[in-house]
Amino acid sequence: MKRVVVTGMGVVSATGNTVAEFWNNIVEGNSPATPITRYNPENFKTQFAAQITNLNVTQHLDRNDIKRSDLYTQYALIAAKQAIEDSGFEINQMSPFDVGVIFGSAQGGFETFEQQYREFAAGGFEPHFNPFFIPKTLLNMAAGIISIKFGFMGLNFSTASACASANTAIMDAFNYIRFGKAKIIVTGGSDAPISEASMGGYNSLKALSTRNHDPKAASRPFDVERDGFVMGEGAGVLVLEEYEHAKARGAHIYAEIGGAAMTSDAYHITATHPEGKGAIEGMKRALDDAGLNAADINYVNAHATSTPVGDLSEAKAISAVFEGNNDLHVSATKSVTGHLLGAAGAVEAIVSIKAITDGIVPPTINTETIDPEVPAGLQIVIKEALKKNVNAALSNTFGFGGHNGVVIFKKV
Template sequence: MKRVVITGLGALSPLGNNVNDTWESLINGKSGAAPITKFDSSKFKTKFAAELKGFDPLEFIDKNEAKRYDAYTQYALVAVAEAVKQAGIDFETLNRNRIGVIWGSGNGGIQTFQEQLMEFAKGDGTPRFSPFFIPKMIVDIASGVISIKYGLRGVNFTTVSACATSNTALIDAFNYIKWGKADMIITGGSEAAINESSVGGFNASRALSTLNDSPATASRPFDISRDGFVMGEGAGAIILESLESALGRNATILAEVAGGGMAADAYHLTGTHPEGEGAFLGMKEALADAGIEPKDIDYLNVHATSTSQGDTSELKAVERVFGIKPNMQISATKSSTGHLLGAAGAIEAIACIKAIIHGIIPPTINTVNVEPEFADKFEFTLGKAQQREVNYAMSNTFGFGGHIATAIFKKFNQS
């Protein structure tokens, strides 16, 4: 089995249009939530979201090219370009038959799908669809476009496991390299789902916060007053490669992937298992894959969307795995970024990797009164970032349908 290291990161998030801006906003406790600008939300129950700020795709992508892509693919290309640049990759010097792309998105081109059907509905029934409708909309197109841009002919596919999607993609990429089936894989996820159909749909399922008077404080994981998640958008990209590949091209190694675990709640369409059965199994599998004990984890970035049942079931699973008062910090960065759906795992993986690099635990903001059942059982990092050496960081992601994906990252040591 080959060791798998991380050599590049890219981010496009509600907190910043690159990794450094996102990280600085995260550790300074800023919120990306604000009133929705993408459409008239006045008649919706939820009137706010965590949108990108000041992002213009034409600063990164040619106008004619951009017209062929849904926003979720545009976001992917921008984040990947940053990661490739940081990793210092010259694809011309590498065997591109062994470099792949495993990307993730929960919704794909849902904005394109909505726009095309609305246009059709306004007409006389004559089908007048864009020739780009299907390629803009399908969920796998981002991975294809990335491979086309860089001429990568290795393994190429897209994972879909709702809000566990980009962690699933990362774990798959980790496994392909570990098994020797690829030298390098671009992985991560992107989502552009802040529109009428998504907000209306999540409102109908009572999943979104409706704290319209205070968007910036609406995402409050574990707090007794939480009332739902805040929808976000963006992309996170991570360059994974074998240790041999990274050393062979004298790359700067940021961290290492230690292990990954996937499981299922097998319980409900949208609700988590009351006792967090799938979460428990995913975390246990990730620890076993990494060959470490629960006591080795220094930081846990929980899924914690700020929904009542979801937060509670996850903490029950955490207690089953780690016990009471484990020597680790827990935080929920969705309190700042909002919930990026299929891209959440990628952005949260980046938060874990940066925590390892800088020895800083990003905080959970907005949470004041933690559920009494758990308030004294764990070390929650609330309000302010905390300095701490992080050798191992774990990231949980869960999705509608009961999908579970947990990844573990560790500080790189060549020996």
């Protein structure tokens, strides 16, 4: 099988709209969570989010791009442009059929659906639906428009596995390249879930933190007082490339994908398995796919969303898989970024790669008292970043429906 490497990265998020800005805020532990301004949140239990407020899409996209796409697709396009430029490959110097797009999203054009139906309900007749209503809401449209915009004519599809969607996309891209089906694949995930219906729905599930008096401290993974996650939004994009192809064109290589795996909890529609059975097997299979032992992993970027059940089950799973690995450190960077749903795996892939390239394990912020049920010996990096050599990093994502996606990155 062929080797697969990362040659480009791009990000759009409340934490930063470039990889450099994003990474700096991750390392410094600067939470972007603030009161919601996109709509009036006063009737909602949760009135804050990690909302993108400093991005003018008109500076990045033309009028037609904006007119025909939902916000989640706009985020994906902007991050994809960054990653493609970072990678430096020229589509006119290779067959366009050798470049594909595999992209994940949990909710797709949720905001468009909500807005369009509200307008229809107010007017009461069909012409109130925008002619772009259906294309804007489709879950596959970010992948489709990236392909159209940049002329990539290879394989093209979307993945939907809730909050594991981006890792699923990365995993699929990895497999297609290593089995010789593409030279380059643009992959990642995007979501724009900060809307009334979305936030109201997650409130009903009791998934969101309601710490309205202190938004920046609301996401507190593994903490005894955690009460739910902070909603985030944005996109993360990686350019994956066949190693020999990247080497031949002199590309800058950030890291190699070592292995990946996906399992299912087969337990509950929203809750993770309390003992982390699916997560344990997912991590073990990813290690096996990478040809690595548990002792070879230096860093785990935990899915840890700051929910009472999810954090504890993942902590048990990590402890079970990496028992005896005293060089392993864990951090939960959703404490800084918020939870970007289908984009979470992509932005956390960037975190994992930067941990390798920069020799820094980023901090878990806001965690004051670790839940006593978290297994003793789990080395969670709290409050301040840790400088250390990271040869291999494992990134977990878990989604509603019991989806477990695990990807391992390593030094080249």
